[in-house]
Amino acid sequence: MKCPYCGCQKFYVKDTDDEYETYGFDCESGQACFDPDIDDSVIPELCDDSHIYCEKCAWNGKYDEIKT
């Protein structure tokens, strides 16, 4: 799982209620691992159609798109 554009394995999602709030995760282990400093109770659920953003470049798209 990596960015289709730059190959980066770090991404983030935006809070559905507050677009300035973001939650980072990395996919180095083959599955999404959210940053350890994010409280479990606020971690958003990742679905295939969750909109995610690459941390390194301007790519963004559906979570499903980085799975292949």
Ligand SMILES: [Zn+2]
């Ligand atoms: Zn990228």
